[in-house]
Amino acid sequence: MMNSDALNKFYKNSLTDKLDSLLSAEVISQADYHLLSEDKLGLTDEVANHMIENRITNYTLPFGLGLNFSINAKDYVVPMVTEEPSIIAAASYAAKIIGSAGGFQASVLKREMTGQVALKDVVNVEEKIAILTDHLPDILTRANASHPSIVKRGGGATSVTVRHLQEEIAGEKIEFLVVYVSVDTKEAMGANIINTMMEGIAPYLEELTGGTSLLRILSNYATDCLATASVTIPAHRLQTMTLSGEEIRNRIIEANRFAQIDPYRAVTHNKGIMNGIDAVVLATGNDTRAVEAGAHAYAARDGHYRSLTTWECNTRGDLVGTLTLPLAVGTVGGSISIHPTAQFSHRLLGDPSAEELGEIIASVGLGQNFSALRALVTEGIQKGHMGLHARSLAISAGATGEEIDQVAAKLKQAHYMNLDTAKSLLKAIQQ
Template sequence: METSRIPGFYNMTVEERREIIAKLYNITDRSQLFSEQPLKTETADKMIENVIGTFPLPLGLGLNFLINGQEYAVPMAIEEASVVASASYIAKIVRGAGGFQTEATERIMIGQIQVVGCEDIYAAKRAVLEAKESLIQAANAAYPSMVARGGGAEGLDVRILNEDASSAYSQMLVVHLYVDTCDAMGANIINTMVEALAPTVEELTNGKVYLRILSNYADRCLAHAKCVIPPKLLKSEGFSGEEVRDGVVHAYEFAASDPYRAVTHNKGIMNGIDPIVIATGNDWRAVEAGAHAYAARDGHYGSMTSWTVDGEGNLVGELELPMSIGTVGGATRVHPMAKLALDILGNPSASELAQIMVAVGLAQNLGALKALVTDGIQKGHMALHSRSVAIAAGATGEMIDIVAEKLVQLKEIRVGKAEEIMETYKDDR
């Protein structure tokens, strides 16, 4: 797209926004994609069991994102007020500093084979390692189409767990199969491969194989985002840029030091990432699990992000996370809105999509921290939340904005007060 800056987008009607997006992305068939129920019940019934309907979420666009010099309007499916607005606001600030810089490692996912009951666990480990090349070949033979796409199994390792005899758990051998899944998330690919290897591994180890499944702790499939922001761009009403910068650093240090704070801090990061994972038809539970495990990789659960000050006084933010996502297969091929989301993003590779996600996660974290160290989180959040409260109280049409505005003025964002306001307007009539 030419630019992800669309001034006044939030003030437009939904139909006006759809018109702009349809033109920007050459969406010709708008009837289904922008209908009230784009996911047909008969399609949903084939996706999961015991279907009784579908459960829509609001789908918005995170605007202003400049990532590695490229413009992105980012589809975000989420019910929480202020997330899309906050991410877009920070993206506008960061683009003034040159945008986000991102990179990613190779897309190597991990399959695990658990072996127990080995008579000699060290001999078993040696036997598997000696057969490493033949095992890799066998894994690729189990899924040749992945090899044809340029991916496939390319490494193998063996670990011994609970080696100490004093451990409360059984001693076991774990085989790790490393697979390049290209643009697929790779769950079915990896599970097929490790299940195919299980009988051979049993023979080699003289043990019993139990679990053979992928790991969602994709620490060889990482995405990294960085931004460098001059303090002048952080200036807020009543706060200098330097004050905001230092407050953000102190807030990060709090999360890095205390797991009670880190959990909420990191939840805010995932507020930016999960909506994209959902919008693109990916597995947000897998991404969440891997992200939180990575935040505790040194034995202490801490902040996923880091915020520091460089030698020139700039605020420097960084975020690195495992990203077990894909752009082919699964719901990305079935759900019409997932297809639309990927179209809006320019049909990125899985690596590019992962980098977009961590950039938005970094933006969302800064948005929360900036609010916390200045006016507090409630001022902006509750202003947006007031509309949901008005709807919950029964407001419709233009009355929603009238009631919401009054709630903000009174600084009482609650359903009971909204109902009182509505009764007042009824009496006035």
């Protein structure tokens, strides 16, 4: 059981004190305490050289912790990797408010990925669709035979659908017969599993249709792998010194409605959601590009790019927020199996299942959105963001050691917070 009291004022502590408090709170083990204190969670040259081609060095990013998260009545300290100031602070702040109102509720109702084989040059399409339909069980059998290990783990191909796609673009008719296969990938994200299956069934599909397989690959549009997070916040918990909770509630709802109808706002609105989601996806060794692509496609699923979240008022006057998006993430395979920091992230979360990890990530995204909207409709986004950005400016100006905090403190009081001001302040401190 996590001892949350040990994490009070966590952000003010030195690195050593932070590690001590994590150990005291039973967030990390003694073994991980030593790995962190001795800086032994980074990539070795040997592992890094095998992860990518033409490697010459490692590019490091800060690894931080999102605090105060209560998801489905379970407490979490959430690993987040990001370079942008204010993201982790905003997520932790949101989680604290939401936690005081009962926390996040999250679910992943179904967890399957989709593979597709696109066939071209198919004649008598309707006849070939009928043939494919008659052979659906055989297609499933061949798909599973292509990757028997996932079947042994209780997963595998579960269903097949066939679609005839045709459209005229710039006067040219484009036509494909596409076979879609749904696959239960268990704890893996499943890209390699699905790609192997699609390549395995492609020759049989060519035989049945007389067509030629153009592409045999997974889709990152994981509409059968949707994660949902929701929160209910009493209006009085939103109030500030100058605004009532009801006024802030209404402004948040109005701001979300703006993001529903204006794609220019929706893109930035959803980028804020992805600030939190990407940070956890990256920390856990999952594929940020796949998650991003699927999320933005889902935001435009009705042909108009919209907000991924909804914020409404219930009959009691509470603010109710919901986020739903495709989240194809895994807990095994890929870089997770070889990256020591990714493995630590999973231990930090209590070695969650892939389903639980999706629930955590969706909750962080919703919390991030709440924090951003609340700031936007009250004091504005820049006050908190630029306050945290002051340290970065101080470092950019050349400050080191205690000078960083001194320059940052003075920057927060300055009329203009920019690099020139930081340099002037540093010069005055050094004289």
